Amino acid sequence: MKSKLFLFLLSGAMMFSACKKDSGTVLGGDQSPMGEVGETVSSTSATVQGVSGITATVVELEDGVSSFTGTATISNSTIKTILANHPLTTINGNSVTVSGIEMKITTEGIESVTGLAPGIIVKYDAQVGDRYDSNREVISRSEDNDYPYGFMDIKVIEVEENTNKFGVKKTKYWANHRFGLVGIEFTFDDNSTAKFPVYSSTENE
Numbered sequence: 001m002k003s004k005l006f007l008f009l010l011s012g013a014m015m016f017s018a019c020k021k022d023s024g025t026v027l028g029g030d031q032s033p034m035g036e037v038g039e040t041v042s043s044t045s046a047t048v049q050g051v052s053g054i055t056a057t058v059v060e061l062e063d064g065v066s067s068f069t070g071t072a073t074i075s076n077s078t079i080k081t082i083l084a085n086h087p088l089t090t091i092n093g094n095s096v097t098v099s100g101i102e103m104k105i106t107t108e109g110i111e112s113v114t115g116l117a118p119g120i121i122v123k124y125d126a127q128v129g130d131r132y133d134s135n136r137e138v139i140s141r142s143e144d145n146d147y148p149y150g151f152m153d154i155k156v157i158e159v160e161e162n163t164n165k166f167g168v169k170k171t172k173y174w175a176n177h178r179f180g181l182v183g184i185e186f187t188f189d190d191n192s193t194a195k196f197p198v199y200s201s202t203e204n205e
Contacts, residue, residue: 027120029108033202034180035066040201049194050076056101064106065113069099078188082166088115107204110181122159124177136161136173147174149182150199156182178203 033039035058043054056070074080074096083089088100101115109123112134119134130138142155154176161171167189174183180203185195 027104027106027109027111027123029106031061031064032105032107032180032204034200034204035061035103035105036202037061037066041068041070041198043196043198048196049079049192050074051079051194051196054196065102065104068101068103069097070101071095071097078167079194082168085166086115105180110175117161117163121173121181122157122175124157124175126157126159134161147176147182149176149179149197154179154182180204
């Protein structure tokens with residue numbers, strides 16, 4: 001299987017009540033193998049909303065921060081326009097490359113550093129109602145293996161982000177402690193959606 005983060009590239013390029021706890025901005029844990037140099041990430045081979053051939057590779061790991069370069073074929077003019085707002089995006093016809101996306105990926109969770117809204121995306125010990133300073137909130141946590149992933153069902157944490165940038169109204173992330181990010185969905189300003197499964201070439205132990 002492959003994984004994940006060109007979908008983050010899309011998210012980055014597009015880009016509360018007192019009873020809910022603040023989960024903070026510090027991500028601990030050990031380095032995840034998913035953030036090691038040479039690890040690859042991708043999505044479905046099918047075309048979703050004019051997007052296909054999504055792949056990304058970790059090209060550098062320094063001080064716990066992984067730098068990704070990703071490519072995709074995009075025929076959807078709206079999505080290309082959204083990505084064109086990102087300074088690290090190169091567009092040549094329908095071929096799109098995004099570089100310099102930096103993420104911290106540990107056994108505790110995932111954090112964006114540069115390239116999209118900075119801050120915690122998910123912590124694997126999260127509970128419903130947890131909020132992160134990155135304008136993201138945990139809205140559900142599976143009790144059973146109820147999320148289809150490849151040829152199996154797994155437990156997931158669902159995080160919602162009020163993006164409200166570059167034509168994207170909302171972003172949802174689904175994550176699993178073993179497989180990392182396993183799904184991402186964008187809701188655009190016209191209320192249309194695009195959901196991508198996310199796979200990694202490796203996994204947490």
